[in-house]
Amino acid sequence: MQVPLLDTQFSVESCKIPSDPPSHQLFQDARLRPSSIDSFLRPYLYSHSFPEELEVYMQHYTSTCVTPGLHGVEAPHRPQWYYANCLIHGMLLGRAYSLLSTPVRPPQNLSNPSDFPFSKLPAELRLQIYSYYKEDLAQRQRYWEIMTRIFIKALWSGRDPEEGSRYITGIILLTCGHALSSSARLLRGYGKHWIWYDDRLAAPEHAWGWPELRDAIMATADLPRMNNDITGLRTRWEKIWQEWDAHREITGQTLFSSDPQQRNSLEYVSKNVLHVLDLTREHLRTDERDWTPPEIVAKFLTDLFDGNEEGRKIWEATGIVPRALDVQYDGGLEHGEPAVVTALIRAVKGDGR
Secondary structure, X not given: XXXXXXXXXXXXXXXXXXXXXXXXXXXXXXXXXXXXXXXXXXXXXXXXXXXXXXXXXXXXXXXXXXXXXXXXXXXXOOOHHHHHHHHHHHHHHHHHXXXXXXXOXXXXXXXXXXXXXXXXXXXXXXXXXXXXXXXXXXXXXXXXXXXXXXXXXXXOOOOOOOHHHHHHHHHHHHHHHHHHHHOHHHOOEEOOEEEOOOOEEEOOOOEEOHHHHHHXXXXXXXXOOOOOOHHHHHHHHHHHHHHHHHHHHHHOOOXXXXXXXXXXXXXXXXXXXXXXXXXXXXXXXXOOOOOOHHHHHHHHHHHHXXXXXXXXXXXXXXXXXXXXXXXXXXXXXXXXXXXXXXXXXHHHHOOOO
């Protein structure tokens, strides 16, 4: 896979993703047989460029491209196939880290000289073995660095992040959360929050680790749970906006400064995001083995296409589903297609506009 060039100019017209990324064989195979994603990953697992390529392919699912929230120019809700693609991306990244973290089984007996304990091996051979181990550590670090930027966008960059950043964060931690906690002392992330309109991290010298990440995930329990009806949420928003507009000249205050709690109560959070984050918090609390691809597919992907087998077949082949067949994507139609969805569809069709 050749790493596509990043376009850092963010706007509705110029926010880009790689040309036709879902057509790559890896993504096609992953959509057709998501339960076998580990076997598809192995040829790419040690590629130094692969983690960066994944980040580029995920950019449009994790990065805000226009003013976020209901006060922006687009609706924040997303179609079901969008979350299905997020699931694939999150599994690829999380399972890559998990596979590199799987310990080697101890020898069943000592009858074979090649199975002797590591400490009994000659120093020269131990150095050769360590060189392989060191490469595993370095490659895990490359995957971790990509994760950190997704985590910052999802957890520490204020309200209304791109829906995919939260969803992918949940899938990543379900598939490698235990592996990460097991190597917690080695984990360091940098950056305080992501400034979407500049496409950069604020305070890049600010360091954080596994405890801060775990606390941020646990704090997602406070996300609003009743704001997943985009039509009803927009109606509430417009009513509040009209009330503010009527009193603006009297109070001299903006909506946001006069009642920030009310503003926060209007954050859109989908049922899909709430569901994956609920399970992620439970997974980190128990700190047991990480989820396997078949378990992720059974718990999430099946529900995304529940009652829509035709839509799933189209998604498996193309990576998108026409709106007419996306039976669970409703609300907000009068406000037009979200820009991120339009851009994704154009990329899949090879239309660079």
